[in-house]
Amino acid sequence: MTSAFSVLRPQRRLHVLRHLRRAGLSRRSWTGILAGSALLLSGCAPPIPRGALIDKEDYSQLTPNTSTQSDALSTLGSPTTHATFNDNTWIYVSMTKDLVPLSHPAVDKQQVLVLNFDNGGVLRKMSILGRHDAIPVRMVNDKTPTPGTQISVIQELLGNVGRYNPMSSMGSTFGGGMGGGGMGGPMSGQGTGQGGVGNTMQ
Known part of the structure; x- marks a missing residue:
């Protein structure tokens, strides 16, 4: 080296x-x-673009009350997502992240373009949202308790009392259990059947 x-x-x-x-x-x-x-x-690297890369020159070609959904598709491409309860609201999300040494990537630039169309597919409203419009959401560490999941030591020790069945373990050992036609075994038709001793092998 x-x-x-x-x-x-x-x-x-x-x-x-x-x-x-x-x-x-x-x-x-x-x-x-x-x-x-x-x-x-070595941790220094160029910014990493995420989502739809949209420039002002692109969406400035769209005019409310004139442009249509096909114009938006040809200019901007498919949207990142639609509104939850309205397919006529198109959302384009673009984000740029910078790699920080010994840390998680930091969001350097974030932009959201929202296009609202009417039922005829004509653009009615165009909104541009930045990082300052974002609402930070913090994760909650609370847990929802589920009834019956907390078992004490005594309940765990005494929980199986009365559930043991020696015949069930014996049946599983020999490949079957007590069936409608008799006691099952490794041979499929063997056992005491209805009307006599049954055996498929003659």
Whole structure:
């Protein structure tokens, strides 16, 4: 593995070593500083676009009371989603996230374009929402209790009393249980049937 120090030209290497000696840093310390800097800079990456990439030039071509749904499809493409109870409300969501070293990606830019059409498919209203219009939703850590799920130690110990049936375990051991025609066994027709001893093998 080639270190960052060995990549330098020989003259530049001597120059760097002189400055390091004056500063009281060894070559190993300098290599550690470079490695740490490279690790931190490795988290720097270009912003990550999410959703529909919509520019102002795109939606400015749409005019309320004139443009139609087909115009919106040809200009912006399919919407990200529709309103829950109204298919005539089209929503385009675009978001840009930045990678933060040693953390979750942070939202840098967020934009929501809402197009409201009438039943004839004509654009009636266009709204542009930004990050400041978003309502933060916090997760609730409460739990809904379910009746009957909390069992004490005594209930757990005494819960199976009276449920044990030796015949059921014996039937499962031999491949069957007490049937309508008799006691089942590994042979399908074997057992005491109605009217005599039944056996399919003759």
